[in-house]
Amino acid sequence: MHILAVACASCLAVVFGAAALGKIRSRAAFSRFAQSLTTMDLLPAGWVRPCAVLVAGSEPAVLLLLLTSPLTASAGLAGFVLAAGLLLAFTAGAALTVVRGVRAVCRCFGAAGSPMGRLHVLRNGVLTLIAAGGALSSGGAGAGAPAYGAVAVAGGAVVGALMTRLEDLAALFRPSTAARPERARD
Secondary structure (H helix, E strand, O other), X not given: OOHHHHHHHHHHHHHHHHHHHHHHOOHHHHHHHHHHHHHHOOXXXXXXXXXXXXXXXXXXXXXXXXXXXXXXXXXXHHXXXXXXXXXXXXXXXXXXXXXXXOOOEOOOOOOOOOEOOXXXXXXXXXXXXXXXXXXXXXXXXXXXXXXXXXXXXXXXHHXXXXXXXXXXXXXXXXXXXXXXXXXXXO
16 A cells, blocks of 8 residues: 555544544434534435434444555555545535534534534545545555554544544634733833
């Protein structure tokens, strides 16, 4: 497997692992995810639950395919293609939600996130490109020395972890809205 595909697989494995865990760790977490789909108002009411089940089942499938990609190239390619398809749908859903001005909370990783915004569209778009890059490079030559593979796995995992916490990272750089005490004038 090409070094780029290794890094992309590592990144997406972390992202899809966190997303799956966030949705299927409990009935309450899954219900909150399904409710967020209802709030987004993108699907007919009868499609919300089946779509939520499909997403919650597809995310662990992506994870398993990407984890087995070193064993078989076809599993890696299938994982990248499935990830790209899901991410493309997530990007479109987030973009429609933002454009329509719907204030739906992001339950991408299960936790109570912020309302859908441009950051979610950007994150999902970047992850879609990572999945496409992984698919395009998955049939390439080997990763070379084991050290290169280890660096690719670690680097991809770090990028994936950062993607799962992007809302928190962005909040660190937003100006504080708290009232600031005025300075005493001389």
